[in-house]
Amino acid sequence: MTDPHGPVPASARPAVSVDPTTATRPRNRRQLIVEAAGRVFSERGYHRASMEEIAACVGITAAALYRHFPNKYALFAECADVMADRLVAALDDVPAGAPPADLLAAVTRVTVAHRSSGGVYRWEARYLKPEDRRRLAVKFGRLVGRVDEAVQRESPLPDDRLRAVAALGAVGSITMHHTSIAQRRAEELLLASALDVAATDPATAPGAARPVRLPAQPVPRTRRAEILAAAIPLFARDGFASVTNGQIAEAVGLAPSALYRHYPGKVDILAAACLQAAGLLAQGVEQTLQGVSGPREAVVALAATYVAYSFEHTELNSVAEAELAGLPAELRRPLVLAQREHIAVWEQQLRLVRPDLDPRQARVLVHAGFGVAVEAGRRLRWRDGGDRRDAVTALVVGALGL
Template identity: 70%
Template sequence: MEPAPPSSPATRPRNRRQLIIDAAGRVFNERGYHAASMEEIALEVGITAPALYRHFPNKYTLFAECATFMADGLVEALDELPPEATLDELFLAASRVTIAHRASGGVYRWEARYLNPDDRRVLRGKFGQVVDRVTDAVTAEEGDLDPALRAAAALGAIGSITMHRTRISAQRAEKLLVGAASRVVATERPRAVASASVEVPSPPVVRIRRAEILAAAIPLFERDGFANVSLGRIAEAVGLAPSAIYRHYPGKVDILAAACLQAAGLLSQSVEQALRGCADPHAAVAALAETYVAYSFEHRSLTSVAEAELVGLPAALQRPLVLAQRDHIALWEQQLRAAQPDLNARDARVLVHAGFGVVVEAGRRLRWQDSPDARRSVAALLLSALGWRD
């Protein structure tokens, strides 16, 4: 019997660099930039750490490419379309890129604050190109809301698919996201929806040192990122010695946990207050939209920290917050399906997240400058994404 021929060496995939970017995006998305390691990313790809370093000299270089990858894909996909492409064609192209890289595409939304200023400007410029292309198409459509606001909101609906894990086929997701984006750009200036008088609960009045420390930490976490803020800086903001912080919080992560719990508590109170007295699901959906927008404007720093930094909490501290998030989504899903019985649970969940994506991107477009008109407009855009009709 002849000996078997020696096995051929493993062939290096031609798309190894792309595999690394996709894997790194997933890890950064799930763990956050600072918690992720090159060794963890290498393991996700199925290569050694030295092999990973042959492609990327350090974690930041890899992170910067991950953060801009989605923007590059969107710019390329829209550039391939002819100038006369319809909005639906633009939205379909954007949806396909976003869905294809769903597991890694969310890095740009929250983790991009860890980019250096030059890379951040480049990223903003690339997304600006995408928004401008869509804005040009929206301008040709009817509607009295600012075209750039409607374009940003529509792209927020599409981008929302990267921010949750609802299992859904790519084809179905495309249909839902393109439909939501199309409804968003058709939104008219609101009349009867989103009353500016909606009030949401406020954080406790700062009377004790523990609350003072939390109130000082939240804007620092929002501006610079949790990992970049030291206990010393928080202590300086409240006029304490760093060692004095430990009398109130065991560590910095406990301050972050307190911020996330406060955000969850205020949102829960807001929703409970909004639904009190709502007689039918149609009215309940409108009330939820009004309240969510009011909450987002009123507590922008707090919600930004809670959304962006949740992955930085230990599992034991994350769990109650994740459960609270699920309960919140489930409530929206329940009311939306009651108002639109043709929706199944997964479709409703995708649309709810699309509505949240609308609020994030529309709010950013408005620079979160709060006014009754801003709240009404963003609530109307959110309701359009859901398919709600006045």
Template identity: 70%
Template structure:
């Protein structure tokens, strides 16, 4: 008796295959934009077969959101407490790169987890950070060891947020050097050096349309675009819900306006930062200081622009992605001028590593916009890029 082709070829790790595929779909399309049918198609099974493993989309999402941190904990537990920091970071980088397509899910989409699931996820990340902090404190006894550890993990996690294609071994080498540059940087050494950043000011809402946009941005940042309703936006703006439609065609139109405003402010900040730079090193320092200042000053707006672009239809998303690429190209050009040994893709990888430092460093500091915090994160970005 022979078995049918399905039984003969069914993989034993079907559940893990589903989790891997779902993580990638959730990362690309967001929790609300993904569907069980789409995930099933990626795996190559029917939706009914998918539901045999997971009862609903949320259960699958929760499994995916925990996937990367569970992998990191597993790797950390293989190393003794006295292990060398460089060896442990290299191991963390390897597992992150191997799960690159889905590993960044926690950064923005984890806010859609239910309260208890979010608490458990935070507990796991606290464990990971704590282990790295111990090693950083032992090998690099400088101020702010927790901030440096979190920022180094931001370097590592940054590879999940872009698709720059480089040989895996070279990715690992670049990320390790960048992460080690972060932990070896004293974030207090350059206190006061970045306080003269000239940032563009977010426009004062003087029209009804601008008032609606200003009311929507913090709601999108806090709750996620998909969870915010027009009624909530109208209430925050002090309007009747029907008034929204006299100024915007819908919620997507408001999100597009927010993303365009973010792109415009960031472009102005970059332009101003480079005007007075006399050499490549000054240019990189000025660029880092301006970007950090922008992220702290316009945190809600920047978070929306970073997290919610995937929520837009492709035709509306395209110009925003082009603006992001233009911004990255400026960094890439300045970094390659300073470090000519890097090719374009390697420089781009490191630029994203610098962005990872800002995201995780800013979160660790609760985005409290003080000169000391901005100076510290700027120093760590510089350490990630130029060491």
């Protein structure tokens, strides 16, 4: 879940005015371009980002930018590669046989240092071409393998790399929100969270106070609801920008022009999907927290609810997470408020259990829990089952330091 708190994104701030005819060309200009592009892609998404915007962030013209990269896709692919290469290089510098703490500390330093540009791969990697996606997967596979080797050496469990993936998810979560926190404190929090995840036995579920019962996704009984239900899996599979009105209309047996009788535009369908996601999660939290006796039970119940929601509504959740930034401000506003309310519930209960945390620290750990749920769920390919939900819930609770 993307945190709405934080400073104005770099891409929204005016660039420093630079006269390209008089400015001294820095030797690391290509690196500066990749850094700026990573920030813009992370904040705005691949399709909404423009070469002109990226060039302005570097203080050069778009024509100068094209001298370094032939098109936006080439720049995007390099951004994804650069972050993976940084992480792999950081682990290569750690001696063989080092404990998990040393490996995860190296990963955490790199991730926090490049927080604003490091989130490109989380959702936007689906826009990479298959060969580029495979190459990136190999690099991250090396990263996971090295961490898993150390984790298994310290506490062997037959978890099929689940703890290693989840620990890296806790660290990577810092790239997905804007909570303002000092770099060193962020590193300390995330490293502790990742180590707690690595030390958690996924087979030891924390045990929620009562079974999680989420509201079902509404059965489409109107044409408007049918359009929404058809669009969600298309958005999840191909990304909002890649899906056409024609594809949505075809899925419900309508002419493309007929969609406008139900939604003013495609972006309104996306907004409806995000609102549905927020509503289902809020209802699930409300039901699950009824009758919970204390803050620790409440935190465990929140973790179990979020995991259950992620497994039951995987496509809907992925659309809401990945595409929120692409909504116009007026459509995004109610969703941002819903997110803030959801995170505030977690934050309040977590701080009752852990009074050592201030609000920002608690918020960072809550997002670490979300990161664990996403990456562990992906590792399990979102194949549902009580034992899988319990395993992921145990790892999320571990990320919170309980």
